[in-house]
């Protein structure tokens with residue numbers, strides 16, 4: 001059997017997605033591969049499809065066409081239920097708005113992510129505490145409602161939640177738009193350090209060009225995504241003409 005770690009973190013071939021069948025695709029990616037263990041900054045202007053692409057990569061949206069595999073698993077072959085389970089076990093997501101549940105405590109927000117994971121409950125609490133300590137969230141905050149935290153603290157809780165099940169890949173959407181420069185710097189350094197320690201791959205999307213200095217690899221979304229190509233160009237690309 002092929003080991004999951006032998007496979008690229010991400011492999012996309014002729015992936016297309018449009019929100020409505022009659023509309024032009026928002027995402028049209030002929031080929032994109034991300035090797036395991038790499039951290040990638042994907043930069044793109046507002047409205048160019050960054051969040052849509054992350055939703056496809058996390059299996060929350062399903063491609064209309066093409067092949068999209070994560071760690072060697074083709075997402076379109078999975079049922080909705082299998083995709084949810086696969087996401088919980090292999091993919092960590094930090095959303096543009098963090099998506100913490102405001103009235104739940106910090107610890108409960110994080111432990112919710114363990115529901116579909118494969119670890120036992122003692123083990124998972126220990127992992128949560130270890131991650132909280134890495135991101136400087138003190139024990140005193142565990143019982144506080146998520147809504148009482150600062151934006152920077154909420155962001156760090158969202159990272160802990162995303163890393164709880166030791167994902168192969170972490171997807172992070174526009175994380176620094178609400179932060180000043182000092183906090184942005186602290187956040188980015190911390191994120192990259194933790195991702196390395198956890199041996200995860202990272203895809204971070206943002207419009208903010210200055211984030212590229214934290215990454216070895218920066219890719220312009222427009223270099224891999226060509227949503228305006230004509231049907232003839234698409235056919236030629238796929239060798240059908």
Ligand SMILES: Nc1ncnc2c1ncn2[C@@H]1O[C@H](COP(=O)(O)OP(=O)(O)OP(=O)(O)O)[C@@H](O)[C@H]1O
Nearest residue numbers: 019026044045046047048049050051052053174207
């Ligand atoms: N649920 C939806 N239904 C229909 N169209 C959508 C939906 N979500 C996004 N779009 C459209 O898809 C395109 C890409 O949107 P997306 O949110 O992926 O961009 P983005 O690069 O993440 O933008 P931003 O930097 O502002 O977050 C936009 O034209 C948007 O209007």
Ligand SMILES: [Mg+2]
Nearest residue numbers: 050051096174
């Ligand atoms: Mg977005």
